[in-house]
Amino acid sequence: xxxxxxxxxxxxxxxxxxxxxxxxxxxxxxxxxxxxxxxxxxxxxxxxxxxxxxxxxxxxxxxxxxxxxxxxxxxxxxxxxxxxxxxxxxxxxxxxxxxxxxxxxxxxxxxxxxxxxxxxxxxxxx
Numbered sequence: 001x002x003x004x005x006x007x008x009x010x011x012x013x014x015x016x017x018x019x020x021x022x023x024x025x026x027x028x029x030x031x032x033x034x035x036x037x038x039x040x041x042x043x044x045x046x047x048x049x050x051x052x053x054x055x056x057x058x059x060x061x062x063x064x065x066x067x068x069x070x071x072x073x074x075x076x077x078x079x080x081x082x083x084x085x086x087x088x089x090x091x092x093x094x095x096x097x098x099x100x101x102x103x104x105x106x107x108x109x110x111x112x113x114x115x116x117x118x119x120x121x122x123x124x125x126x
Contacts, residue, residue, distance in 0.1 A: 014093060018067050018116045022054055022091055025122050031056035031063070050076055065089045070096070072103055081109045091116050101126045 019035070026033055034055040054065035064080050068090055081088040088111045092100040097115035104111050104126060113126040 015067060015069050017120070018069070018091055018093065019053065021116050021120045021122060022065055022067065022089075024120065026054070026056045026063070026065075029058070031058040031061075033057075050079055052080060060085075061087070063087045063089055065091060068092045068096070068100055072100065074103065074107055074109075077104070077109050077111060078107065081111050087112065089114060091122065093117070097125050 023033060023035060036051050036053045052064040053067045054063075056063040056065065062085065064083070064086055066077065066080060066089070069092070077088070077090065080086075088109075090100055090104065090111050091114045094115045094117050097113065101113045103109075104113055111126075112124060114122045115125050116122055
């Protein structure tokens, strides 16, 4: 069961659908997941001051996932993206996925951008 996340906002329904989609996608690929519910244990040591929405581990493969529903936090994205050996995913709804992609390209942030629709599917955009 997924508990109420820390950054629950006015876009609760959209956020929870996207979170559920990401969790199911990564679990299907065999990752062990820690989902952000406000606990400090989720934060990897190198990310002091920031909590990712999902932290996925599968052996030596590690992914930090940020779900962006309406606003972009470039500072947070840069911090997540420049951690050695950790892949960084930004998941956004289809209407803003292109703007997130443009932002990531403009600021040269090494991240994978995924678009998520309401039917529980992820599509890689960048």
